[in-house]
Amino acid sequence: MSVTRVQHFAVSLDGFATGEGQTREAPFGHAGERLHEWMFTTRWGRTAQGLPGGTGGADDAFLRLFTPGVGAEIMGAGKFGHPGWQDDPEWRGPWGPNPPFHTPVFVLTHHTRPPLAMEGGTTYHFLDATPAEALATARGAAGGLDVRIGGGPTVVRDFVRAGLVDHLHVVVVPIVLGRGVRLWDGLEGLEHDYDVESVATPSGVTHVTFARRDAEV
């Protein structure tokens, strides 16, 4: 049975998953890369940059769960591009010609367009759908594998609130962002439906994992 999962979704101590003032040049707004610096020093992160070495501990282990067993991703319009990308018919996402997904990717947007086939197996599909509808579509395309909910925070929150997420992996970064978009709003009592574990790593972040008690896998 395939599951629906959120992988290494980073938030600040005050719960913001992105900063304020998002633009094409600053996709996380005033947060810059501060929610993701812990990734860059891992073996996984360094390999992605074409660099040798890196750490091989829990940060790296969690990051390596990103690809295996995932057959499709669902993401929000805010992750696919800067505000206003819908008005640019040439926009093909911020990840270049060979995006790191290598599966079908379903972009939730009220402004749909035809699918975009990229190099390396990624195809972007544009869907105007509820979370449950989008998940059904993504499952159909995932070939029996898992579906990753890729963010941003509004999309993760909507899917969690709809009871559609089996595994939720949040990375708490010890910074106080002060403003932006919060992950936890509207998720009161989330812990009741999940087994929760926390592990802090030498990079300073804490991995908090929520595994749904009634998940079939």
Place this chain on the structure above:
Amino acid sequence: MSVTRVQHFAVSLDGFATGEGQTREAPFGHAGERLHEWMFTTRWGRTAQGLPGGTGGADDAFLRLFTPGVGAEIMGAGKFGHPGWQDDPEWRGPWGPNPPFHTPVFVLTHHTRPPLAMEGGTTYHFLDATPAEALATARGAAGGLDVRIGGGPTVVRDFVRAGLVDHLHVVVVPIVLGRGVRLWDGLEGLEHDYDVESVATPSGVTHVTFARRDAEV
């Protein structure tokens, strides 16, 4: 040199240090005791309940820092009692005749009253003062020892924002409270002034410690 410190101040994943709907019977509102259950299973917590046994790991170690070296506490009116205690001339705090402080305790309130000497060395003093003024007064009474900022969240935040806190120890409890009083509001960029460490423990909580870089101790 004495320092100013906040000890084992518990917040939810979404940053709430107390729930909504605080009353005399429910001092943490709808949060109940859920922010503090991790304490009860430690040796320190069990001893306080007159019980044997308990865990002896990092949760216990952090809790044992509560008393040693502290010469005074500052707390807010909201910690000293339920909303409206100021109208009750008989109110002597929620900790009974022998409170667990055993030092002078400065209660910040606009409704001052004469000092209250309790058993065991605790004396409550009622101050209408700014954070800096209150700290100067508490330092004067602490006999060269440290001053503990005891909470609630508004008081901790005010003292941190005023640059008066040297050591801040926050315990992130993996629950989503959804409503109440947040700790982190207005503390954007806090991490720039502190060395920050995180450690998660088997109870599920994460201890996040902020040590001010320019602190003399």
